[in-house]
Amino acid sequence: MSRILNIKETAELLRSVNNVHIYTHAHPDGDALGSAYALSAILKKMGKRARAICLDTLPRYLEYIWNVDNHDFKCDVIVTVDVADTSLLGNFDSDNKIFLAIDHHQSTRVDCENLLNVSTMAATGEIIFELARELGVELDGYLAECLYTAIATDTGCFKFSNATEHTFSCVAELTRYAPNGNFGYLNQPLFITKPINKMKFESYLIANLKFYFDGKVSVSTVTREIIEMHHITEAETGGVEQLGKSPEGVELAITLKERDDGFKVSMRSSDHLDCSAICANWGGGGHRSASGCFFKGKPDEIIDTIISYIKEKGIL
Numbered sequence: 604m605s606r607i608l609n610i611k612e613t614a615e616l617l618r619s620v621n622n623v624h625i626y627t628h629a630h631p632d633g634d635a636l637g638s639a640y641a642l643s644a645i646l647k648k649m650g651k652r653a654r655a656i657c658l659d660t661l662p663r664y665l666e667y668i669w670n671v672d673n674h675d676f677k678c679d680v681i682v683t684v685d686v687a688d689t690s691l692l693g694n695f696d697s698d699n700k701i702f703l704a705i706d707h708h709q710s711t712r713v714d715c716e717n718l719l720n721v722s723t724m725a726a727t728g729e730i731i732f733e734l735a736r737e738l739g740v741e742l743d744g745y746l747a748e749c750l751y752t753a754i755a756t757d758t759g760c761f762k763f764s765n766a767t768e769h770t771f772s773c774v775a776e777l778t779r780y781a782p783n784g785n786f787g788y789l790n791q792p793l794f795i796t797k798p799i800n801k802m803k804f805e806s807y808l809i810a811n812l813k814f815y816f817d818g819k820v821s822v823s824t825v826t827r828e829i830i831e832m833h834h835i836t837e838a839e840t841g842g843v844e845q846l847g848k849s850p851e852g853v854e855l856a857i858t859l860k861e862r863d864d865g866f867k868v869s870m871r872s873s874d875h876l877d878c879s880a881i882c883a884n885w886g887g888g889g890h891r892s893a894s895g896c897f898f899k900g901k902p903d904e905i906i907d908t909i910i911s912y913i914k915e916k917g918i919l
């Protein structure tokens with residue numbers, strides 16, 4: 604059993620440690636890398652040794668976060684950020700003990716000594732922001748970029764219902780450290796500009812959406828063949844989980860993404876529908892309106908299984 608901590612207690616704990624390795628999940632997004640590198644920078648500002656680690660390829664579009672001094676050293680403690688389940692760490696040596704997990708998913712299934720879970724916060728970046736404040740570490744341009752990216756990514760650029768007053772108060776403070784007093788220069792590449800190949804890939808997915816329950820459920824399948832066909836990388840497929848949620852009438856968007864040993868299934872749901880409860884049936888989870896689980900097998904069989912389950916439980 605983990606010791607459950609609040610932000611103040613976690614700050615105290617972080618004050619007491621040195622030589623910290625901060626792990627985040629594989630297939631990293633803006634919240635994962637933004638939070639891990641921000642926490643590393645905060646600890647360094649406190650005079651500690653810290654290093655952010657992701658056991659996966661780091662995406663180019665987040666290079667401004669990870670392309671910093673991040674030297675290796677022997678660690679005393681391991682911290683995970685934005686990791687809902689140990690299995691999401693990727694090729695992580697399970698002999699390693701996790702000292703502290705910092706997360707905002709509905710439940711955190713990480714075997715750790717200490718746990719800080721604040722599921723009311725839209726992004727782990729919001730928690731890291733509060734920790735910086737509690738630790739008395741002053742923000743700077745780099746920390747603001749990391750934390751803004753974390754928060755903007757997990758809220759769909761502040762469009763989702765998880766963006767609260769707290770979210771905006773964090774961002775108001777972060778914006779004071781933005782180079783020209785705004786983050787438009789990050790929003791443009793993160794949310795607006797896309798490579799033409801990615802746009803064609805997305806058009807393909809939209810054209811091939813399948814609908815169930817009178818259009819209330821959409822299903823999109825992203826195989827490696829489709830990815831290759833469009834000359835993009837797997838890392839560039841981020842964000843497509845949201846595509847199937849856009850058609851009018853869709854309450855649940857299901858996206859299958861091919862992995863080495865099966866399919867990662869991502870769900871996005873309207874506020875009245877808890878998709879984390881659906882994913883939990885197959886050992887997954889996440890947030891109420893954004894969750895995932897994993898399946899072995901062929902796409903058609905997986906879709907059948909999920910659709911039958913929704914029918915059987917009378918979810919829609």
Ligand SMILES: [Mn+2]
Nearest residue numbers: 634685727757
């Ligand atoms: Mn997150």
